[in-house]
Amino acid sequence: MPKIVDKEAKKRDIMHAAMEVFARKGVTKTKMIDIAEKAGIGKGTIYEYYRSKEEIFGDAFMMTYSQTEDLIGDINQSSDDPETKLRQIMESTVNAFFHGGGDFVGIMMDFWSEGIRNKDERILQIFDLNKIYQNYRTVISDILQEGITSGIFKEMNTQLTASVIIAALDGLLLQWILDRNIFDPREATEVLVNTYLDGIKK
Amino acid sequence: MPKIVDKEAKKRDIMHAAMEVFARKGVTKTKMIDIAEKAGIGKGTIYEYYRSKEEIFGDAFMMTYSQTEDLIGDINQSSDDPETKLRQIMESTVNAFFHGGGDFVGIMMDFWSEGIRNKDERILQIFDLNKIYQNYRTVISDILQEGITSGIFKEMNTQLTASVIIAALDGLLLQWILDRNIFDPREATEVLVNTYLDGIKK
Amino acid sequence: MPKIVDKEAKKRDIMHAAMEVFARKGVTKTKMIDIAEKAGIGKGTIYEYYRSKEEIFGDAFMMTYSQTEDLIGDINQSSDDPETKLRQIMESTVNAFFHGGGDFVGIMMDFWSEGIRNKDERILQIFDLNKIYQNYRTVISDILQEGITSGIFKEMNTQLTASVIIAALDGLLLQWILDRNIFDPREATEVLVNTYLDGIKK
Amino acid sequence: MPKIVDKEAKKRDIMHAAMEVFARKGVTKTKMIDIAEKAGIGKGTIYEYYRSKEEIFGDAFMMTYSQTEDLIGDINQSSDDPETKLRQIMESTVNAFFHGGGDFVGIMMDFWSEGIRNKDERILQIFDLNKIYQNYRTVISDILQEGITSGIFKEMNTQLTASVIIAALDGLLLQWILDRNIFDPREATEVLVNTYLDGIKK
DNA sequence: TATGAATGAGCATTCATTCAT
DNA sequence: TATGAATGAATGCTCATTCAT
Numbered sequence: 001m002p003k004i005v006d007k008e009a010k011k012r013d014i015m016h017a018a019m020e021v022f023a024r025k026g027v028t029k030t031k032m033i034d035i036a037e038k039a040g041i042g043k044g045t046i047y048e049y050y051r052s053k054e055e056i057f058g059d060a061f062m063m064t065y066s067q068t069e070d071l072i073g074d075i076n077q078s079s080d081d082p083e084t085k086l087r088q089i090m091e092s093t094v095n096a097f098f099h100g101g102g103d104f105v106g107i108m109m110d111f112w113s114e115g116i117r118n119k120d121e122r123i124l125q126i127f128d129l130n131k132i133y134q135n136y137r138t139v140i141s142d143i144l145q146e147g148i149t150s151g152i153f154k155e156m157n158t159q160l161t162a163s164v165i166i167a168a169l170d171g172l173l174l175q176w177i178l179d180r181n182i183f184d185p186r187e188a189t190e191v192l193v194n195t196y197l198d199g200i201k202k
Numbered sequence: 203m204p205k206i207v208d209k210e211a212k213k214r215d216i217m218h219a220a221m222e223v224f225a226r227k228g229v230t231k232t233k234m235i236d237i238a239e240k241a242g243i244g245k246g247t248i249y250e251y252y253r254s255k256e257e258i259f260g261d262a263f264m265m266t267y268s269q270t271e272d273l274i275g276d277i278n279q280s281s282d283d284p285e286t287k288l289r290q291i292m293e294s295t296v297n298a299f300f301h302g303g304g305d306f307v308g309i310m311m312d313f314w315s316e317g318i319r320n321k322d323e324r325i326l327q328i329f330d331l332n333k334i335y336q337n338y339r340t341v342i343s344d345i346l347q348e349g350i351t352s353g354i355f356k357e358m359n360t361q362l363t364a365s366v367i368i369a370a371l372d373g374l375l376l377q378w379i380l381d382r383n384i385f386d387p388r389e390a391t392e393v394l395v396n397t398y399l400d401g402i403k404k
Numbered sequence: 405m406p407k408i409v410d411k412e413a414k415k416r417d418i419m420h421a422a423m424e425v426f427a428r429k430g431v432t433k434t435k436m437i438d439i440a441e442k443a444g445i446g447k448g449t450i451y452e453y454y455r456s457k458e459e460i461f462g463d464a465f466m467m468t469y470s471q472t473e474d475l476i477g478d479i480n481q482s483s484d485d486p487e488t489k490l491r492q493i494m495e496s497t498v499n500a501f502f503h504g505g506g507d508f509v510g511i512m513m514d515f516w517s518e519g520i521r522n523k524d525e526r527i528l529q530i531f532d533l534n535k536i537y538q539n540y541r542t543v544i545s546d547i548l549q550e551g552i553t554s555g556i557f558k559e560m561n562t563q564l565t566a567s568v569i570i571a572a573l574d575g576l577l578l579q580w581i582l583d584r585n586i587f588d589p590r591e592a593t594e595v596l597v598n599t600y601l602d603g604i605k606k
Numbered sequence: 607m608p609k610i611v612d613k614e615a616k617k618r619d620i621m622h623a624a625m626e627v628f629a630r631k632g633v634t635k636t637k638m639i640d641i642a643e644k645a646g647i648g649k650g651t652i653y654e655y656y657r658s659k660e661e662i663f664g665d666a667f668m669m670t671y672s673q674t675e676d677l678i679g680d681i682n683q684s685s686d687d688p689e690t691k692l693r694q695i696m697e698s699t700v701n702a703f704f705h706g707g708g709d710f711v712g713i714m715m716d717f718w719s720e721g722i723r724n725k726d727e728r729i730l731q732i733f734d735l736n737k738i739y740q741n742y743r744t745v746i747s748d749i750l751q752e753g754i755t756s757g758i759f760k761e762m763n764t765q766l767t768a769s770v771i772i773a774a775l776d777g778l779l780l781q782w783i784l785d786r787n788i789f790d791p792r793e794a795t796e797v798l799v800n801t802y803l804d805g806i807k808k
Numbered sequence: 809t810a811t812g813a814a815t816g817a818g819c820a821t822t823c824a825t826t827c828a829t
Numbered sequence: 830t831a832t833g834a835a836t837g838a839a840t841g842c843t844c845a846t847t848c849a850t
Contacts, residue, residue, distance in 0.1 A: 026319060028230040032845060042811040044847085053845070106318055113228055113311045115380050130381045137384070157393070163377060163385045164370075164393050171373020175365060178317050179332050182339070183365045191359070191366050199397035206829075207834065234820060244836040249821070430723060432634040436824060446832040448826085457824070510722055517632055517715045519784050534785045541788070561797070567781060567789045568797050572770075575777020579769060582721050583736045586743070587769045595763070595770050599805035610850080611813065638841060648815040653842070 011049045023106030082147035098185040137162045213251045225308030284349035300387040415453045427510030486551035502589040541566045617655045629712030688753035704791040743768045
């Protein structure tokens with residue numbers, strides 16, 4: 001069924017084109033024509049693959065976060081010790097977003113922005129940022145608990161600490177989106193990870 | 203004689219109404235009529251006080267950040283030791299944004315969003331988020347250096363560490379905007395501040 | 405009744421202020437606030453004297469044309485010979501509009517413009533440009549007939565010739581409004597009057 | 607494949623629809639919806655062909671005058687004697703505007719009106735009525751000079767006479783716009799042309 | 809399937825007019 | 830009487846979406 005493959009590929013092309021424009025201009029200021037031009041197709045053609053701008057946005061969101069969730073899941077499944085897992089998760093999360101020159105990080109702004117506001121049940125089905133963060137928090141919290149149990153981490157409120165760690169990671173991303181020249185993401189992540197692990201370890 | 207009106211007060215009222223709506227719906231999706239209704243006035247009346255929606259937004263931005271900058275300046279001027287100053291700055295920054303029930307924090311999203319994208323010289327005059335963050339980074343970096351010199355802080359890359367600290371604070375704010383139920387801001391700040399000070403101190 | 409006199413004077417002041425602005429910017433682009441500022445009064449005060457912008461415009465119209473009609477009437481009543489009367493009427497008409505530095509001639513544009521379009525019965529009562537021109541044409545036509553009868557003018561279609569003469573006068577005004585530097589109104593009138601009288605006289 | 611449309615033809619259709627409405631209501635009072643309805647299309651469609659109402663107006667202006675300028679240029683290039691050329695130019699000018707039942711003459715009012723007021727450099731580029739009239743004056747002045755040189759015209763101030771002739775032609779147009787019933791344009795032109803040529807010839 | 813021409817709902821902004829003081 | 834603060838109807842223009850080809 002070669003047609004199907006083509007369709008999927010083209011849909012993905014459109015979504016990538018859209019992500020680039022979203023990242024640069026913001027979703028609201030992105031016009032369908034901008035996406036079409038970026039994708040090198042006609043304005044009407046987009047509607048052969050997506051029902052609306054919102055749907056493209058939702059797809060971009062899902063794709064971004066499902067990748068990250070898979071990554072985190074894989075790391076979490078591994079048999080490494082809690083410290084290594086935590087370190088790997090933090091580094092991988094940052095890498096996932098900074099990767100590829102950071103062409104898409106601008107879109108995070110809109111993910112967050114939508115995340116705050118969208119309470120529409122229908123949208124929440126495919127676009128529940130809070131649920132995603134909750135999963136993320138649970139994973140980290142569990143690793144922290146694991147570390148406490150095995151005696152390598154201090155006693156702490158694991159849920160709260162997980163929140164603070166995630167906050168720090170997102171904050172790093174946010175700062176870097178605002179100005180890419182202030183720090184090297186890898187170096188900053190290094191400082192961040194070390195600081196937290198220092199603070200957490202016995 | 204016409205009605206006597208405290209123009210400044212009314213302008214502030216409109217801005218506050220606008221901030222509430224901005225925070226809830228986002229700037230782009232906020233209609234002038236929404237602001238008017240929130241402020242309990244007619245749509246046209248807004249234009250007696252502001253030239254455009256953009257101007258209201260700029261005013262909201264300036265007000266928010268000038269308050270924070272003043273606060274930080276005051277703390278920085280004090281004769282406290284570096285650790286206390288750093289702790290106070292971090293706590294005050296967070297407090298400033300969480301204060302008042304956090305009714306306005308949603309607008310941060312738009313400040314950041316604009317901050318990424320607006321490269322217009324005219325707008326940058328009143329709306330230069332990067333400059334504001336640079337000041338902030340310098341203040342913190344200087345305090346860190348002060349601490350290193352006086353032997354209470356470890357050796358470190360002060361600019362980078364300052365960036366990471368600010369990132370963590372903004373990240374906390376961001377997480378809290380996304381979901382207010384996951385942590386108590388004060389507790390989280392406490393964890394954050396302690397973790398960082400632990401990591402920084404000799 | 406001094407109050408009445410004051411009222412009348414102030415009403416005239418407003419109308420004169422309005423005429424200046426109308427002449428410069430055109431009626432549609434003139435804002436009430438422009439008129440108020442020109443008159444040195446508050447915006448609301450205008451409505452103590454006029455019900456609407458349209459009413460000011462109508463008043464300006466009437467004033468302008470009644471003056472001209474009076475002037476023409478006076479000349480026509482005189483016992484001069486037809487050639488002198490015709491010459492005087494042509495010169496006086498031009499003078500009336502060019503007079504005072506031509507500050508108000510720009511408003512003619514709007515009189516004509518309204519004259520074309522306004523078919524509203526209510527407005528036509530006070531603003532019937534066609535009727536005014538018809539009177540004017542009759543006066544000139546009668547003088548021409550008088551001249552024919554007394555043997556000093558050639559045979560001609562007096563109504564048509566009257567129309568052509570009036571057209572030439574208005575055309576001169578129009579050209580001068582468009583660019584005041586191309587000719588001196590008095591010289592041009594001289595050429596015009598001489599050309600026509602030459603053509604008309606036996 | 608999308609609908610194939612003769613873009614140029616449709617643009618012209620819109621402009622003609624606009625001219626009719628402009629002529630009837632005046633440019634300022636013409637709403638985009640009026641033009642759309644006249645053209646039998648949707649409001650938004652106009653913007654596929656023109657960027658703004660102002661641009662339609664500018665196009666209408668250019669079209670009207672470029673036709674007339676071409677016409678005059680052609681006549682001027684001919685090898686006819688000065689009297690014939692002058693007569694032809696005068697008659698053609700009048701014909702050009704009265705032609706087609708005079709559906710568009712009302713728009714002249716707005717051309718003149720804009721001509722007085724618009725000093726904006728950008729607009730003057732495409733809309734310089736004074737320059738157009740200056741060209742026109744030069745053409746007529748040159749013909750007059752030609753006639754003087756070849757001994758068939760009297761001595762005169764050619765620039766001034768040219769102005770007066772143009773004024774008379776525009777005046778005729780103006781009068782006819784105001785009331786189409788007062789004269790037959792061709793008859794009136796005949797009277798006008800004869801009167802002037804009589805006055806000019808030796 | 810691909811396209812872009814066509815569309816109209818929607819919105820920022822203007823301004824004549826009202827009216828409380 | 831004089832004023833200017835308040836207002837909302839009106840309008841130019843944008844852009845997501847539709848649909849004829």
